[in-house]
Amino acid sequence: MPPRLNIIVPVKRVIDYAIKPRVNSAKNIVETNGVKFSLNPFCEIAVEEAIRLRESKKDLVESITLVSAGSAKAQDALRSGLAMGADKATLIECPGIDDAKSLSLEPLAVAKLLKAYIDKEGANLVILGKQAIDDDSNQTGQMLAGLLNWPQATNASNVAVDDDGIVSVTREVDGGSETLSAPLPIVITTDLRLNVPRYTKLQDIMKAKKKKTDKLTPSDLGVDIAPRLEVVSLSDPPKRLGGSKVDSVDSLISKLKDVGAI
Protein backbone atom coordinates (compact mmCIF):
# COMPACT_ATOMS: atom_id res chain seq x y z
CA MET A 1 0.00 0.00 0.00
CA PRO A 2 1.35 3.42 -0.88
CA PRO A 3 1.21 6.15 1.71
CA ARG A 4 -2.08 7.97 1.38
CA LEU A 5 -1.83 11.36 -0.19
CA ASN A 6 -2.31 14.52 1.77
CA ILE A 7 -2.44 17.05 -1.00
CA ILE A 8 -1.94 20.77 -0.55
CA VAL A 9 -2.99 23.01 -3.40
CA PRO A 10 -1.90 26.63 -3.05
CA VAL A 11 -4.17 28.97 -5.02
CA LYS A 12 -4.15 32.64 -5.94
CA ARG A 13 -6.83 35.19 -6.61
CA VAL A 14 -5.93 37.22 -9.68
CA ILE A 15 -7.47 39.70 -12.11
CA ASP A 16 -9.77 37.70 -14.39
CA TYR A 17 -8.17 36.37 -17.55
CA ALA A 18 -10.73 38.08 -19.78
CA ILE A 19 -9.84 41.54 -18.47
CA LYS A 20 -7.21 43.73 -20.02
CA PRO A 21 -5.13 45.10 -17.15
CA ARG A 22 -4.52 48.84 -17.10
CA VAL A 23 -1.87 50.84 -15.33
CA ASN A 24 -3.23 53.67 -13.19
CA SER A 25 -2.54 57.32 -13.98
CA ALA A 26 0.18 57.57 -11.32
CA LYS A 27 2.00 54.72 -13.13
CA ASN A 28 2.72 52.78 -9.98
CA ILE A 29 0.00 50.12 -9.71
CA VAL A 30 -2.28 48.11 -11.96
CA GLU A 31 -5.82 49.47 -11.76
CA THR A 32 -7.93 47.18 -9.58
CA ASN A 33 -10.97 49.33 -8.80
CA GLY A 34 -14.11 47.69 -10.13
CA VAL A 35 -12.08 44.97 -11.85
CA LYS A 36 -13.31 41.40 -11.79
CA PHE A 37 -11.11 38.91 -9.95
CA SER A 38 -11.20 35.16 -10.18
CA LEU A 39 -9.23 32.03 -9.42
CA ASN A 40 -5.97 31.84 -11.39
CA PRO A 41 -6.53 29.45 -14.37
CA PHE A 42 -3.38 27.46 -13.63
CA CYS A 43 -4.44 27.06 -10.00
CA GLU A 44 -7.79 25.79 -11.27
CA ILE A 45 -5.92 23.10 -13.20
CA ALA A 46 -4.00 22.19 -10.04
CA VAL A 47 -7.19 21.83 -8.00
CA GLU A 48 -8.72 19.72 -10.76
CA GLU A 49 -5.67 17.44 -10.83
CA ALA A 50 -5.89 16.86 -7.07
CA ILE A 51 -9.56 15.93 -7.43
CA ARG A 52 -8.83 13.65 -10.36
CA LEU A 53 -6.19 11.83 -8.32
CA ARG A 54 -8.86 11.22 -5.71
CA GLU A 55 -11.31 9.96 -8.33
CA SER A 56 -8.71 7.79 -10.08
CA LYS A 57 -8.27 5.34 -7.23
CA LYS A 58 -10.18 4.61 -4.07
CA ASP A 59 -8.30 5.38 -0.83
CA LEU A 60 -5.43 7.03 -2.66
CA VAL A 61 -6.11 10.53 -1.43
CA GLU A 62 -6.73 11.31 2.20
CA SER A 63 -7.25 15.04 2.05
CA ILE A 64 -7.12 17.98 -0.34
CA THR A 65 -6.36 21.27 1.38
CA LEU A 66 -6.33 24.64 -0.33
CA VAL A 67 -4.08 27.41 0.88
CA SER A 68 -4.13 30.99 -0.24
CA ALA A 69 -2.08 33.93 0.96
CA GLY A 70 -3.15 37.51 0.51
CA SER A 71 -5.91 39.86 1.56
CA ALA A 72 -9.17 38.70 3.13
CA LYS A 73 -10.65 38.68 -0.37
CA ALA A 74 -8.50 35.67 -1.26
CA GLN A 75 -11.40 33.86 0.41
CA ASP A 76 -13.17 34.02 -2.99
CA ALA A 77 -10.43 31.96 -4.61
CA LEU A 78 -10.62 29.43 -1.79
CA ARG A 79 -14.38 29.23 -2.13
CA SER A 80 -14.25 28.49 -5.84
CA GLY A 81 -11.66 25.78 -5.17
CA LEU A 82 -13.83 24.29 -2.44
CA ALA A 83 -16.78 24.29 -4.83
CA MET A 84 -14.72 22.25 -7.29
CA GLY A 85 -14.29 19.58 -4.62
CA ALA A 86 -11.44 20.31 -2.20
CA ASP A 87 -12.05 19.33 1.44
CA LYS A 88 -10.86 22.28 3.44
CA ALA A 89 -9.07 25.56 3.04
CA THR A 90 -6.70 27.83 4.91
CA LEU A 91 -6.42 31.53 4.37
CA ILE A 92 -3.14 33.15 5.32
CA GLU A 93 -4.25 36.70 5.78
CA CYS A 94 -1.41 39.12 5.24
CA PRO A 95 -1.80 42.55 6.81
CA GLY A 96 -1.06 45.42 4.48
CA ILE A 97 -1.84 43.42 1.35
CA ASP A 98 -4.87 44.48 -0.68
CA ASP A 99 -5.91 44.18 -4.32
CA ALA A 100 -3.70 47.03 -5.47
CA LYS A 101 -0.70 45.80 -3.50
CA SER A 102 -1.14 42.10 -4.21
CA LEU A 103 2.06 42.02 -6.25
CA SER A 104 4.14 43.08 -3.26
CA LEU A 105 3.53 39.64 -1.78
CA GLU A 106 6.47 38.08 -3.58
CA PRO A 107 6.98 34.44 -4.61
CA LEU A 108 9.72 33.97 -2.01
CA ALA A 109 7.45 35.20 0.78
CA VAL A 110 4.65 32.90 -0.44
CA ALA A 111 7.04 29.95 -0.65
CA LYS A 112 8.23 30.61 2.92
CA LEU A 113 4.64 30.84 4.14
CA LEU A 114 3.78 27.57 2.41
CA LYS A 115 6.85 25.84 3.81
CA ALA A 116 5.98 26.95 7.34
CA TYR A 117 2.41 25.81 6.78
CA ILE A 118 3.46 22.39 5.46
CA ASP A 119 5.93 21.92 8.33
CA LYS A 120 3.09 22.64 10.71
CA GLU A 121 0.24 20.71 9.08
CA GLY A 122 2.09 18.00 7.19
CA ALA A 123 1.54 16.97 3.57
CA ASN A 124 3.23 14.70 1.08
CA LEU A 125 2.14 16.20 -2.22
CA VAL A 126 1.94 19.82 -3.27
CA ILE A 127 0.28 20.62 -6.59
CA LEU A 128 0.35 24.22 -7.69
CA GLY A 129 -0.20 26.20 -10.83
CA LYS A 130 3.03 26.91 -12.63
CA GLN A 131 2.41 30.63 -12.57
CA ALA A 132 -0.17 33.24 -11.72
CA ILE A 133 -1.48 35.27 -14.62
CA ASP A 134 -0.94 38.59 -12.83
CA ASP A 135 2.82 38.68 -12.16
CA ASP A 136 3.79 35.66 -14.32
CA SER A 137 6.67 34.86 -12.00
CA ASN A 138 6.65 31.07 -12.33
CA GLN A 139 8.80 30.84 -9.19
CA THR A 140 6.73 29.85 -6.18
CA GLY A 141 6.70 26.10 -6.88
CA GLN A 142 10.42 25.93 -7.52
CA MET A 143 11.25 28.02 -4.44
CA LEU A 144 8.94 25.92 -2.29
CA ALA A 145 10.60 22.69 -3.47
CA GLY A 146 13.98 24.22 -2.68
CA LEU A 147 12.95 25.32 0.80
CA LEU A 148 11.35 21.97 1.62
CA ASN A 149 14.22 20.09 -0.01
CA TRP A 150 11.67 17.96 -1.92
CA PRO A 151 11.94 16.83 -5.54
CA GLN A 152 10.09 19.03 -8.00
CA ALA A 153 8.38 18.31 -11.31
CA THR A 154 7.45 21.50 -13.08
CA ASN A 155 5.05 22.08 -15.99
CA ALA A 156 3.35 18.71 -15.66
CA SER A 157 1.20 17.49 -18.53
CA ASN A 158 0.41 14.14 -16.92
CA VAL A 159 0.60 12.90 -13.33
CA ALA A 160 0.41 9.28 -12.13
CA VAL A 161 0.96 7.75 -8.72
CA ASP A 162 1.76 4.03 -8.60
CA ASP A 163 1.23 1.50 -5.80
CA ASP A 164 4.62 2.09 -4.21
CA GLY A 165 4.09 5.81 -3.87
CA ILE A 166 6.30 6.64 -6.85
CA VAL A 167 5.02 9.67 -8.72
CA SER A 168 5.58 9.84 -12.48
CA VAL A 169 5.19 13.21 -14.10
CA THR A 170 5.27 13.82 -17.83
CA ARG A 171 6.25 17.24 -19.07
CA GLU A 172 6.18 18.76 -22.51
CA VAL A 173 9.68 19.84 -23.48
CA ASP A 174 11.14 21.09 -26.73
CA GLY A 175 10.99 18.26 -29.21
CA GLY A 176 8.92 15.75 -27.27
CA SER A 177 7.96 14.75 -23.79
CA GLU A 178 9.97 13.87 -20.73
CA THR A 179 8.91 11.67 -17.83
CA LEU A 180 10.29 12.22 -14.35
CA SER A 181 9.64 9.90 -11.46
CA ALA A 182 10.34 10.42 -7.80
CA PRO A 183 9.09 9.03 -4.51
CA LEU A 184 6.77 11.07 -2.33
CA PRO A 185 6.91 13.77 -1.09
CA ILE A 186 7.07 15.91 -4.20
CA VAL A 187 6.13 19.35 -5.52
CA ILE A 188 4.32 19.42 -8.88
CA THR A 189 3.49 22.50 -10.93
CA THR A 190 0.85 22.28 -13.63
CA ASP A 191 0.97 23.13 -17.30
CA LEU A 192 -2.00 24.31 -19.36
CA ARG A 193 -2.76 20.95 -20.97
CA LEU A 194 -2.74 18.82 -17.84
CA ASN A 195 -6.52 18.59 -17.66
CA VAL A 196 -9.81 20.35 -18.27
CA PRO A 197 -11.03 21.96 -15.03
CA ARG A 198 -14.65 21.19 -14.25
CA TYR A 199 -17.25 23.92 -14.29
CA THR A 200 -18.77 24.30 -10.85
CA LYS A 201 -22.49 24.01 -10.49
CA LEU A 202 -24.54 26.46 -8.50
CA GLN A 203 -25.34 23.75 -5.94
CA ASP A 204 -21.65 22.99 -5.38
CA ILE A 205 -21.03 26.64 -4.60
CA MET A 206 -23.82 26.58 -2.03
CA LYS A 207 -22.39 23.41 -0.49
CA ALA A 208 -18.88 24.90 -0.45
CA LYS A 209 -20.08 27.66 1.84
CA LYS A 210 -20.48 25.04 4.57
CA LYS A 211 -16.91 23.75 4.24
CA LYS A 212 -14.34 24.81 6.77
CA THR A 213 -11.89 27.66 6.22
CA ASP A 214 -9.14 28.29 8.76
CA LYS A 215 -7.39 31.58 9.14
CA LEU A 216 -3.74 32.19 9.90
CA THR A 217 -1.45 35.18 9.77
CA PRO A 218 2.19 35.27 8.64
CA SER A 219 3.24 35.93 12.23
CA ASP A 220 1.48 32.70 13.34
CA LEU A 221 3.84 30.93 10.98
CA GLY A 222 6.83 33.06 11.94
CA VAL A 223 7.45 34.33 8.44
CA ASP A 224 8.51 37.82 7.42
CA ILE A 225 6.69 38.84 4.24
CA ALA A 226 8.32 42.23 3.73
CA PRO A 227 8.94 42.75 0.00
CA ARG A 228 12.53 42.56 -1.18
CA LEU A 229 11.89 44.08 -4.56
CA GLU A 230 10.89 47.61 -5.37
CA VAL A 231 8.71 48.44 -8.36
CA VAL A 232 10.52 51.24 -10.15
CA SER A 233 7.89 51.95 -12.76
CA LEU A 234 4.97 50.39 -14.54
CA SER A 235 3.86 51.11 -18.07
CA ASP A 236 1.38 49.80 -20.60
CA PRO A 237 2.86 47.78 -23.46
CA PRO A 238 3.51 49.91 -26.57
CA LYS A 239 0.44 50.41 -28.73
CA ARG A 240 0.43 48.40 -31.92
CA LEU A 241 0.76 50.62 -34.96
CA GLY A 242 -1.62 49.78 -37.78
CA GLY A 243 -0.19 48.36 -40.98
CA SER A 244 -0.92 49.73 -44.44
CA LYS A 245 -1.43 48.25 -47.86
CA VAL A 246 0.95 49.04 -50.68
CA ASP A 247 -0.39 49.33 -54.22
CA SER A 248 2.62 48.26 -56.23
CA VAL A 249 5.90 46.37 -56.06
CA ASP A 250 7.84 49.62 -56.47
CA SER A 251 6.24 51.25 -53.46
CA LEU A 252 6.83 48.06 -51.45
CA ILE A 253 10.52 48.17 -52.31
CA SER A 254 10.84 51.85 -51.54
CA LYS A 255 9.12 51.34 -48.17
CA LEU A 256 11.40 48.44 -47.33
CA LYS A 257 14.37 50.64 -48.24
CA ASP A 258 13.01 53.40 -45.98
CA VAL A 259 13.08 51.12 -42.96
CA GLY A 260 16.43 49.70 -43.96
CA ALA A 261 15.20 46.13 -44.47
CA ILE A 262 16.93 45.83 -47.87
Add this chain to the structure above:
Amino acid sequence: MAASNQLRYKVIRQYKQLLYMGREYPRGYQFFRDRLHSGFMNNANITDDKQIEQKLRFAEFLEKEIEALYHLRKYRAMKRQYYD
Protein backbone atom coordinates in the same frame (compact mmCIF):
# COMPACT_ATOMS: atom_id res chain seq x y z
CA MET B 1 -48.92 14.89 -8.93
CA ALA B 2 -45.79 13.93 -7.01
CA ALA B 3 -43.93 13.17 -10.22
CA SER B 4 -44.76 16.48 -11.82
CA ASN B 5 -43.78 18.35 -8.66
CA GLN B 6 -40.41 16.73 -8.92
CA LEU B 7 -40.18 17.80 -12.55
CA ARG B 8 -41.13 21.32 -11.60
CA TYR B 9 -38.28 21.36 -9.09
CA LYS B 10 -35.88 20.05 -11.73
CA VAL B 11 -36.91 22.71 -14.22
CA ILE B 12 -36.43 25.50 -11.70
CA ARG B 13 -33.05 24.14 -10.71
CA GLN B 14 -31.97 23.93 -14.34
CA TYR B 15 -33.14 27.47 -14.94
CA LYS B 16 -31.16 28.75 -11.97
CA GLN B 17 -28.06 26.91 -13.07
CA LEU B 18 -28.27 28.39 -16.57
CA LEU B 19 -28.94 31.83 -15.15
CA TYR B 20 -25.88 31.49 -12.97
CA MET B 21 -23.78 30.54 -15.97
CA GLY B 22 -25.10 33.55 -17.84
CA ARG B 23 -23.16 35.89 -15.59
CA GLU B 24 -20.04 35.14 -17.59
CA TYR B 25 -21.70 35.18 -21.01
CA PRO B 26 -19.60 37.11 -23.56
CA ARG B 27 -22.53 39.20 -24.80
CA GLY B 28 -23.57 40.19 -21.31
CA TYR B 29 -25.86 38.90 -18.61
CA GLN B 30 -28.90 40.88 -19.75
CA PHE B 31 -28.70 39.49 -23.28
CA PHE B 32 -28.45 35.96 -21.91
CA ARG B 33 -31.18 36.36 -19.31
CA ASP B 34 -33.71 37.79 -21.74
CA ARG B 35 -33.26 34.91 -24.14
CA LEU B 36 -33.18 32.28 -21.44
CA HIS B 37 -36.31 33.66 -19.84
CA SER B 38 -38.29 33.80 -23.07
CA GLY B 39 -37.05 30.31 -23.95
CA PHE B 40 -38.42 28.90 -20.72
CA MET B 41 -41.62 30.99 -20.92
CA ASN B 42 -42.37 29.67 -24.41
CA ASN B 43 -42.63 26.20 -22.95
CA ALA B 44 -44.30 27.18 -19.70
CA ASN B 45 -47.66 25.75 -20.73
CA ILE B 46 -46.41 22.23 -21.45
CA THR B 47 -48.07 19.73 -19.15
CA ASP B 48 -47.07 16.40 -20.65
CA ASP B 49 -44.33 14.81 -18.49
CA LYS B 50 -42.58 13.24 -21.46
CA GLN B 51 -42.42 16.53 -23.27
CA ILE B 52 -41.09 18.31 -20.19
CA GLU B 53 -38.37 15.73 -19.83
CA GLN B 54 -37.42 16.17 -23.44
CA LYS B 55 -37.12 19.93 -22.93
CA LEU B 56 -35.07 19.34 -19.79
CA ARG B 57 -32.66 17.22 -21.77
CA PHE B 58 -32.33 20.08 -24.23
CA ALA B 59 -31.58 22.47 -21.35
CA GLU B 60 -28.90 20.11 -20.08
CA PHE B 61 -27.42 19.99 -23.55
CA LEU B 62 -27.35 23.80 -23.60
CA GLU B 63 -25.61 23.82 -20.24
CA LYS B 64 -22.89 21.54 -21.56
CA GLU B 65 -22.49 23.68 -24.68
CA ILE B 66 -22.04 26.86 -22.64
CA GLU B 67 -19.59 25.07 -20.36
CA ALA B 68 -17.56 24.02 -23.41
CA LEU B 69 -17.72 27.56 -24.77
CA TYR B 70 -16.34 29.00 -21.53
CA HIS B 71 -13.61 26.42 -21.26
CA LEU B 72 -12.49 26.96 -24.84
CA ARG B 73 -12.52 30.71 -24.37
CA LYS B 74 -10.27 30.46 -21.34
CA TYR B 75 -8.00 27.85 -22.87
CA ARG B 76 -7.53 29.90 -26.03
CA ALA B 77 -6.85 33.08 -24.09
CA MET B 78 -4.18 31.28 -22.06
CA LYS B 79 -2.69 29.65 -25.13
CA ARG B 80 -2.51 32.95 -26.99
CA GLN B 81 -0.86 34.70 -24.07
CA TYR B 82 1.70 32.11 -23.09
CA TYR B 83 2.19 29.48 -25.74
CA ASP B 84 1.95 31.03 -29.22
